[in-house]
Each structure stands twice: as structure tokens, then as C-alpha cells.
Amino acid sequence: MTQEKGFHVAVVGATGAVGQQIIQTLENRKFPISQLTLLSSARSAGNKVEVNGTEYTVQEATPESFKGVDIALFSAGGGVSKALAPAAVEHGAIVVDNTSAFRMDENTPLVVPEVNEDDLLKHNGIIANPNCSTIQMVVALEPIRKKYGLDKVLVSTYQAVSGSGAVAIEELTEQTKAIINNEPFEPAVLPVRSDKKHYQIAFNAIPQIDVFTENGFTYEEMKMINETKKIMHEPELSVAATCVRIPVAVGHAESVYIEIGTEGVTAADLKELLKDAPGVVLQDDPANQVYPMPADCVGSNDVFVGRIRKDLDVEKGFHLWIVSDNLLKGAAWNSVQIAESLIKLGLVK
Amino acid sequence: MTQEKGFHVAVVGATGAVGQQIIQTLENRKFPISQLTLLSSARSAGNKVEVNGTEYTVQEATPESFKGVDIALFSAGGGVSKALAPAAVEHGAIVVDNTSAFRMDENTPLVVPEVNEDDLLKHNGIIANPNCSTIQMVVALEPIRKKYGLDKVLVSTYQAVSGSGAVAIEELTEQTKAIINNEPFEPAVLPVRSDKKHYQIAFNAIPQIDVFTENGFTYEEMKMINETKKIMHEPELSVAATCVRIPVAVGHAESVYIEIGTEGVTAADLKELLKDAPGVVLQDDPANQVYPMPADCVGSNDVFVGRIRKDLDVEKGFHLWIVSDNLLKGAAWNSVQIAESLIKLGLVK
Numbered sequence: 099m100t101q102e103k104g105f106h107v108a109v110v111g112a113t114g115a116v117g118q119q120i121i122q123t124l125e126n127r128k129f130p131i132s133q134l135t136l137l138s139s140a141r142s143a144g145n146k147v148e149v150n151g152t153e154y155t156v157q158e159a160t161p162e163s164f165k166g167v168d169i170a171l172f173s174a175g176g177g178v179s180k181a182l183a184p185a186a187v188e189h190g191a192i193v194v195d196n197t198s199a200f201r202m203d204e205n206t207p208l209v210v211p212e213v214n215e216d217d218l219l220k221h222n223g224i225i226a227n228p229n230c231s232t233i234q235m236v237v238a239l240e241p242i243r244k245k246y247g248l249d250k251v252l253v254s255t256y257q258a259v260s261g262s263g264a265v266a267i268e269e270l271t272e273q274t275k276a277i278i279n280n281e282p283f284e285p286a287v288l289p290v291r292s293d294k295k296h297y298q299i300a301f302n303a304i305p306q307i308d309v310f311t312e313n314g315f316t317y318e319e320m321k322m323i324n325e326t327k328k329i330m331h332e333p334e335l336s337v338a339a340t341c342v343r344i345p346v347a348v349g350h351a352e353s354v355y356i357e358i359g360t361e362g363v364t365a366a367d368l369k370e371l372l373k374d375a376p377g378v379v380l381q382d383d384p385a386n387q388v389y390p391m392p393a394d395c396v397g398s399n400d401v402f403v404g405r406i407r408k409d410l411d412v413e414k415g416f417h418l419w420i421v422s423d424n425l426l427k428g429a430a431w432n433s434v435q436i437a438e439s440l441i442k443l444g445l446v447k
Numbered sequence: 448m449t450q451e452k453g454f455h456v457a458v459v460g461a462t463g464a465v466g467q468q469i470i471q472t473l474e475n476r477k478f479p480i481s482q483l484t485l486l487s488s489a490r491s492a493g494n495k496v497e498v499n500g501t502e503y504t505v506q507e508a509t510p511e512s513f514k515g516v517d518i519a520l521f522s523a524g525g526g527v528s529k530a531l532a533p534a535a536v537e538h539g540a541i542v543v544d545n546t547s548a549f550r551m552d553e554n555t556p557l558v559v560p561e562v563n564e565d566d567l568l569k570h571n572g573i574i575a576n577p578n579c580s581t582i583q584m585v586v587a588l589e590p591i592r593k594k595y596g597l598d599k600v601l602v603s604t605y606q607a608v609s610g611s612g613a614v615a616i617e618e619l620t621e622q623t624k625a626i627i628n629n630e631p632f633e634p635a636v637l638p639v640r641s642d643k644k645h646y647q648i649a650f651n652a653i654p655q656i657d658v659f660t661e662n663g664f665t666y667e668e669m670k671m672i673n674e675t676k677k678i679m680h681e682p683e684l685s686v687a688a689t690c691v692r693i694p695v696a697v698g699h700a701e702s703v704y705i706e707i708g709t710e711g712v713t714a715a716d717l718k719e720l721l722k723d724a725p726g727v728v729l730q731d732d733p734a735n736q737v738y739p740m741p742a743d744c745v746g747s748n749d750v751f752v753g754r755i756r757k758d759l760d761v762e763k764g765f766h767l768w769i770v771s772d773n774l775l776k777g778a779a780w781n782s783v784q785i786a787e788s789l790i791k792l793g794l795v796k
Binding site for chain 1: 643662689764
């Protein structure tokens with residue numbers, strides 16, 4: 099990374115759950131910042147945020163906010179990205195967008211640096227950050243795909259509520275207290291704040307993340323299906339997903355079944371491969387009860403993989419258990435990592 | 448059912464989480480009881496339990512306890528069943544065993560009445576009640592297997608802690624309180640009380656239920672695989688399972704992918720079939736956010752099925768979400784239901 103030069107970085111959605119993690123990640127990575135602009139909706143404008151010991155006042159995001167900005171990290175919802183990302187690009191900024199607004203746009207690269215960093219070279223001003231549950235899965239599966247081929251992916255997720263924002267963490271906490279104290283409560287956020295009905299998440303599992311599409315899959319499930327194919331450049335890959343919210347604050351887990359393209363591969367081969375894979379930490383020692391869990395992954399940028407075993411019936415079939423901090427590798431860290439890749443590849447200014 | 452005649456019923460493990468549910472279920476079903484004997488380990492003997500308004504003193508289970516008993520419902524762990532079930536049979540009782548002790552014994556029927564009630568006719572004194580996570584799955588899949596054939600089953604479970612007994616519910620509750628109050632805690636029960644390490648279950652997901660086998664699958668996963676084949680009389684069926692404990696007290700959920708034996712079947716066909724299937728309640732209306740959830744199933748004997756959708760790539764592939772009260776259909780109710788079937792078929796005395 100060019101440490102000599104600094105960049106003017108804007109964070110859009112600076113007061114949100116992911117925005118806060120982006121700011122924290124920029125600090126932790128000592129990201130080369132010459133100027134920092136923190137932006138939000140009108141409602142949150144005026145808030146104070148301390149970054150690297152300096153207090154910043156959050157400003158309302160408008161098209162004019164992006165004058166002179168080199169890199170704009172968007173995480174304020176798809177509507178804000180659609181409205182303002184093109185303006186940011188017109189002002190000369192490169193946008194890293196952590197919403198679903200441009201992910202499936204064919205002119206927008208959808209990037210997980212461990213998988214398809216080169217797609218950044220084809221950018222048209224906006225780079226999309228994939229859905230959290232997709233990112234951790236493709237980081238774990240890409241080394242397998244590259245070496246052995248990949249024909250089929252079936253995933254069932256165990257997703258943390260923080261994917262629905264800080265307000266969902268608050269709901270989980272308050273609801274849990276109410277149930278333990280035998281007090282009444284009224285679900286209002288999960289499964290989807292804007293949807294018609296809301297359900298208890300504490301001590302429950304809700305098989306709905308995002309709203310339903312016509313085919314009976316939810317948008318979250320279709321994101322995993324479509325984004326995986328796009329990131330891996332495998333349009334013919336068979337992918338299916340069932341996405342479930344569970345009462346965990348931070349950390350997504352995934353039970354994944356795959357069929358690879360090569361016969362004669364063992365679980366030991368996959369473990370050996372993933373042991374040294376970029377962004378992956380192998381935690382797989384059943385004899386000593388070593389496997390990844392959401393509670394252990396919080397605060398780490400890595401993707402943790404364990405429970406790797408060969409299917410008992412299908413020669414090319416394998417099972418894996420994949421866990422990662424959905425706010426970091428699933429969102430903030432992958433966005434900042436894209437920005438670092440852009441600088442490394444000489445694509446910023 | 449022969450309401451005129453009453454039977455001498457023994458409950459072994461009467462003070463445990465499942466034993467309590469068995470007693471409750473016998474009451475609710477107005478089971479024809481002429482005499483009731485409540486048995487337990489020496490440690491719990493002497494406890495008082497009220498049944499149908501009468502107070503019973505729990506006695507220590509010994510081989511002699513079964514003199515004159517017609518039906519003995521065992522739910523006190525595999526060791527107790529292995530030690531005492533043969534003695535009960537010698538004394539003339541029929542044993543319904545809710546442990547894994549005899550499930551895979553080829554001379555012991557493994558029965559879910561909606562699926563293979565006729566297997567009771569071949570009994571040799573002991574009938575095994577399957578594992579909780581297996582029961583609810585085969586109730587939902589059997590109508591599909593019968594009509595369309597079944598080639599493949601892949602399941603990822605979301606299992607409640609009550610599968611590990613009342614002590615695990617207590618651990619979940621106390622740990623949740625500690626985390627909310629920011630107090631220290633020491634896991635001691637989950638994932639497996641007798642295993643080397645114990646992990647946080649509150650706000651977490653643990654991909655281990657029961658201990659690990661040599662092939663990297665846990666015993667719980669192997670139970671689902673082997674029991675499903677045995678109950679369905681489908682030794683060649685391809686079955687795989689990943690079993691995960693989540694912070695729910697009661698109610699198991701399962702994300703299930705199947706491949707059936709017939710082409711041209713639609714999700715609507717499966718919904719139509721399951722709408723009237725024995726023991727099944729269809730809850731499948733995505734437009735109105737209707738799907739099963741653990742918190743809604745507690746206290747019901749039924750198996751709830753929803754999120755039925757056709758795979759987007761595999762013509763014979765379908766996805767389902769299956770939820771049931773693991774203490775009732777998964778344990779107590781299936782045991783009592785077996786006892787009712789035995790009476791109906793004239794197999795008791």
C-alpha cells in the first residue's frame with residue numbers, strides 16, 4: 099500500500115452498525131487517510147464521532163458532499179446508494195457500496211478480494227460489497243473450487259440479528275430480558291422491519307431474512323444464490339440457500355454441503371488446502387471438540403471453517419461449517435479490504 | 448382404543464424432562480391406566496409426583512419393579528434401558544424405550560406410528576422410540592416418499608437445548624442472565640455433559656450434539672442417518688445430517704433438502720400432499736409470512752412444515768423447513784402414541 103500518500107475518505111452511514119465498524123476498521127488498519135468525511139441521513143447529522151483521537155461532526159449526505167472525495171464507503175441502505183453513489187462517482191470518487199443496490203448490475207464488479215480481486219480492474223466507479231452471508235461462504239469455497247472444481251452448493255444459515263442493524267441487537271436484548279423476567283413484549287423489528295408481521299427472535303429461530311420473492315425463496319436466499327455465481331464466475335453452478343435468523347447478536351454460521359468436480363478427494367485434502375487459504379482459519383479437530391462458533395469469531399476479520407467431512411454416500415460430496423463476524427468480513431472489513439486493493443492496484447486517482 | 452380395559456403402566460425416569468412430559472401426555476390422552484408405577488434412579492426415588500389428582504411416590508427402578516407391569520415406558524438413559532428393559536420383558540411387560548440403547552438392534556422395531564406402525568407386529572418385547580430430530584423429519588417426509596419416492600435427504604438442524612435435559616434448559620437460562628448482566632459464567636452441561644469441553648450456548652450456536660464418531664460425524668448425526676433408513680425401510684437412501692444446538696429451550700427446527708424419485712412434481716403438489724398428512728400441520732404462506740417456528744410449536748403433538756419450494760437447479764429437488772416440540776412428538780408423545788398403537792393392534796397382553 100502507498101503509505102506516503104493519503105486519501106480523502108468518506109463514510110456514508112457513519113452512525114450505523116456497519117458504519118461504526120468501518121470507522122473502527124479504518125483506524126485498526128491505519129488506512130492512509132488525508133481527510134475524513136463522515137456522512138449520514140439528516141436525522142443523524144450533527145452527531146459527534148471520535149476517530150484516531152479527533153472529533154468529527156457527522157454531516158448530512160448530499161450530492162455535493164463528495165467534492166474532492168477519493169474513496170466513498172457507502173453503508174446507509176440501498177436507497178441512499180442509488181440516490182448518491184452516481185453523484186459521488188461524478189465528483190471523481192470511487193464508491194465501495196455495502197448495499198444490494200448495484201450488486202447484480204453487470205457493469206459493477208462484486209468483489210471479495212480473496213476470490214476475485216482482479217474484477218476491480220473493470221470497475222466503472224462503483225464496486226459492490228456482497229451480502230454478508232455470501233462473503234464468508236465464497237472465501238471458504240474458492241480454494242476448493244480453484245483446485246477441484248465446484249458443481250453444487252447447498253447452504254443453511256444460522257444468522258446473527260446484527261445483519262438487521264443495531265436496532266435488531268437492541269430488540270434481541272430487550273426481548274430476552276422480558277422473557278426471562280416473564281414480562282410482556284412486542285416484536286417490532288425482526289424478521290424484516292418494513293414487512294407486515296414481526297416475530298419473537300429471543301429463544302426462537304425465524305426462517306425469513308429479507309422479504310419473500312415470487313419463487314418462495316427470500317431475497318437473502320436469492321442474494322446468496324446469485325452473488326455466489328457472479329463472484330466465482332460460475333453462472334452454471336448449482337446453488338441453493340435456506341436463510342434463518344437465530345438469537346445471536348454477532349457472527350453468522352453456515353452449514354454447507356458441496357459437490358466438487360474431482361473424484362478421490364478426501365476430507366484431509368480439503369483441510370490441508372484450507373489450512374493455508376487466504377482469509378481462512380481452519381478450526382477442525384473433532385477429537386478435541388475444536389470447531390468454529392459465532393461467540394468465538396466476534397472481532398476477527400477471518401473466516402473460520404471446521405466440521406469438514408466427506409459425505410457417506412456421494413463420492414464428490416463434502417460438508418463444512420463456516421463462521422465469521424458478519425459485521426467485519428461480512429461488511430466493514432471486506433469494504434475496507436476492497437479499498438486497500440484499489441489502492442494497491444493503483445486504481446484510486 | 449379399548450377404553451374398557453386398563454393397563455398397568457410403568458414410567459422409568461419419571462422425574463426427568465421427558466418422563467414428566469410422558470406423565471402429562473398419559474393424562475392428556477386419558478390413557479387407559481389401571482395401575483401406575485413411577486420409577487427412577489435411587490437418587491430421585493422418594494420424590495412425589497401428582498398424576499390425575501393422585502400423589503405417587505417415585506420408587507427406585509429394579510428388575511423386580513416390573514412384576515405385573517403391562518407397558519413400561521423407559522426414558523432414563525441408555526444405560527438404564529440396557530440394564531432393566533430385558534428384565535421388564537421377562538416379567539411380561541412390553542417396553543417402549545426412548546433411548547438409543549436398542550434403536551439399531553435388528554430384532555427391535557424402531558417406530559414412528561405415522562410411518563411404520565406395522566413394524567410393531569414383529570416386536571420381541573422392546574420397541575424403540577427414535578431420536579427426536581429423526582421423528583419429526585420422517586413424519587414430514589414419509590407421505591412424499593410413499594407417493595413420489597425418495598432418493599436423497601440432506602438436513603441441517605436447529606435443535607433446542609431440552610434435548611440434553613432439564614439441566615441444559617437451566618444452563619441456557621442462567622447463562623443468558625449472566626451475559627445480560629455482564630456477570631461471569633462457567634459452561635458445564637453443553638454440548639455434551641460427559642465430554643471434555645463445555646461451551647457457551649446463550650447467544651451462540653454449537654455444531655456438536657452428542658460425541659463425535661470416527662468418521663467426523665457426531666452420534667446425533669449418525670442417528671438421523673441410520674434411523675431414517677431403518678424407519679422408512681430404505682437402506683439405500685442417501686441421508687446426511689449436520690446437527691447444531693441453538694439457544695432455544697424447546698422446539699427443534701430442520702432445514703431439509705430432498706430429491707424425490709419422480710419428475711414433474713411441483714411445490715404445490717407437495718403442499719397439497721402434506722396438508723392432509725397424518726401428524727403434519729402445513730404452515731406455508733410466504734405472502735403472509737406464515738412458516739413454522741420453534742416458539743409456536745411448544746405444547747403441540749404435531750409436526751409443522753413450511754417454506755416448501757422447488758430447487759432452482761434440480762428438477763427432483765425440494766427444500767422444506769420442519770419444526771416440532773422435541774419433548775412431545777420427538778419423545779413423550781411418540782412413546783405414548785406407540786403404546787396406544789400396541790393396544791389398538793391387540794399386542795398388549
